Amino acid sequence: xxxxxxxxxxxxxxxxxxxxxxxxxxxxxxxxxxxxxxxxxxxxxxxxxxxxxxxxxxxxxxxxxxxxxxxxxxxxxxxxxxxxxxxxxxxxxxxxxxxxxxxxxxxxxxxxxxxxxx
Numbered sequence: 001x002x003x004x005x006x007x008x009x010x011x012x013x014x015x016x017x018x019x020x021x022x023x024x025x026x027x028x029x030x031x032x033x034x035x036x037x038x039x040x041x042x043x044x045x046x047x048x049x050x051x052x053x054x055x056x057x058x059x060x061x062x063x064x065x066x067x068x069x070x071x072x073x074x075x076x077x078x079x080x081x082x083x084x085x086x087x088x089x090x091x092x093x094x095x096x097x098x099x100x101x102x103x104x105x106x107x108x109x110x111x112x113x114x115x116x117x118x
Contacts, residue, residue, distance in 0.1 A: 001015055001019075003016070020044055030083070031051070031085070032052070032077060032083065032085055032086070033047050033052045033053070033086045034097045035088040036089055036093060039093075040052070051077070053070060055093060055096060061092050061096050071103075074100070079104065079108065083108050084109040087113065094113075097112070
């Protein structure tokens with residue numbers, strides 16, 4: 001696994017790896033995973049059933065309705081300011097999760113796990 005330390009307004013580390021098993025070790029216990037059904041079906045990740053939110057596929061998820069549904073599911077699961085969302089998918093998914101995390105309870109932690117089907 002390669003890591004890059006980013007020093008900006010907030011310091012953080014970017015980890016790069018092809019193995020979901022090693023990436024998973026960087027995800028806090030109790031994090032809520034967000035992905036699409038099509039990715040959930042094909043990725044070698046054992047998504048925790050009670051901590052996984054499924055969002056629509058593709059650019060269609062970039063809507064207020066999708067954002068509202070994701071925020072409502074976060075609230076229904078009792079996420080707090082110390083919770084973490086993990087967005088697994090393409091740009092539409094990670095954009096949606098990042099924006100939702102930034103406005104839920106004035107901002108919670110989130111992790112992007114970008115994927116590519118090619």
